[in-house]
Amino acid sequence: MMNTYGTLLRIVVLALLLTGGWFAISAAMYGAVIWSAGYAFEWTMAFAAFAAVLMLRMFVPRNVFR
Amino acid sequence: MVTGKPGEGLPRGEFLLIRLLLVPLVRTLFTWHVAYWLFRRECAIIAKLAQTVTPDNFQKLTVIDKTFAIEDHSRQYSPSMVLEHLAITGRGVMGVIASLSQEKPFERPITIEGVKPHANGADALKDFEKFVSEYGQFFRNLPKKHSKTTKPHPWFGPFNNFDWNAFMYMHTFIHRRQLESILQTQKETL
Numbered sequence: 001m002m003n004t005y006g007t008l009l010r011i012v013v014l015a016l017l018l019t020g021g022w023f024a025i026s027a028a029m030y031g032a033v034i035w036s037a038g039y040a041f042e043w044t045m046a047f048a049a050f051a052a053v054l055m056l057r058m059f060v061p062r063n064v065f066r
Numbered sequence: 067m068v069t070g071k072p073g074e075g076l077p078r079g080e081f082l083l084i085r086l087l088l089v090p091l092v093r094t095l096f097t098w099h100v101a102y103w104l105f106r107r108e109c110a111i112i113a114k115l116a117q118t119v120t121p122d123n124f125q126k127l128t129v130i131d132k133t134f135a136i137e138d139h140s141r142q143y144s145p146s147m148v149l150e151h152l153a154i155t156g157r158g159v160m161g162v163i164a165s166l167s168q169e170k171p172f173e174r175p176i177t178i179e180g181v182k183p184h185a186n187g188a189d190a191l192k193d194f195e196k197f198v199s200e201y202g203q204f205f206r207n208l209p210k211k212h213s214k215t216t217k218p219h220p221w222f223g224p225f226n227n228f229d230w231n232a233f234m235y236m237h238t239f240i241h242r243r244q245l246e247s248i249l250q251t252q253k254e255t256l
Contacts, residue, residue: 003247007134007240011088014104018095057094061212062226064093 022057026050070138073178075221080135085222088236089229096232098210105235109198112149112242115249116191119145123252125186130247135240143183148245149190150183152238153197159230160204166213166227178220201234 023046030049031041058064075081092101116124125146132141143151158181165172187193208231216224225233 001131003131003243003250004134007243010239015091015095018100022095054094058090064090066224 022053023047023050026053029053070141072137072139072182073220074137074139075178076135076137081221084135089222092232092236093229096235098208098228098231101232101235102205105238106198106202108235108238108242109194112152112238112245113191113195113198115242115245116145116149116194119249119252121188123249124190125188126252127186128248128251128255130244130251133240133244133247136244137178139182140244143244143248144186145245145248146186146188146190147183148241148248149194150185150187151181152241153190153194154183155181155237156197156201156234159234160201162217163208163227163230164204166215166217166230167209167211169213169215171215172217176217176220205231 026049027046030046034041034045076084123145125144127142127144127147129142132138140151158176161174162172162176208227213227216226217230218224219233
């Protein structure tokens with residue numbers, strides 16, 4: 001059972017690392033656009049950009065749930 | 067005691083967790099290169115583990131407790147059989163990815179029984195390392211474009227070429243955990 005728990009823990013850690021990576025990429029892209037346009041960086045908008053990227057990846061190029 | 071038959075499948079809860087949560091999660095979070103990098107990492111870990119096994123234990127069938135995403139029939143493998151299975155499956159998946167990437171259906175049936183190890187040979191590590199090198203070459207030349215054509219995994223439904231590439235990592239990782247359990251059990255029964 002310990003092996004199973006270890007496997008699941010590794011899966012969770014990997015999912016968190018990758019999610020963090022996608023957040024960093026989304027926030028960087030948002031930041032680049034915002035700063036080049038001369039606006040201030042807002043964390044709520046950075047999270048919104050991240051959510052949009054995730055939603056896009058869930059349905060483009062295809063529905064991940066099918 | 068191992069009583070399961072090949073291809074019987076996973077407990078319902080594990081199957082649903084993988085099918086409904088992990089597969090969509092992998093599809094969302096992985097890229098072609100993330101999956102390949104993780105796959106190479108797993109192969110390096112497995113090769114390192116296999117090198118620590120004594121010749122006596124390398125081909126010794128060892129019954130382990132159930133590990134995640136491994137069916138009951140696979141609980142009595144030797145380290146050699148784990149490596150053999152990874153090479154058999156991996157080469158099969160390469161053929162699937164190649165076909166799907168050309169938008170050609172892969173006609174041959176894929177079965178769990180068809181990728182079970184049988185040889186339990188002393189040279190399984192050498193062949194595994196050869197397969198890893200083959201896959202590296204294959205991946206570098208592969209056009210990284212999602213196919214519309216799919217080939218179903220026997221348990222988890224229709225996979226396109228991207229899914230099969232990500233499967234290479236997940237499958238290798240699951241069997242690395244199986245190998246760790248085998249080595250731990252062999253150590254405990256010394």
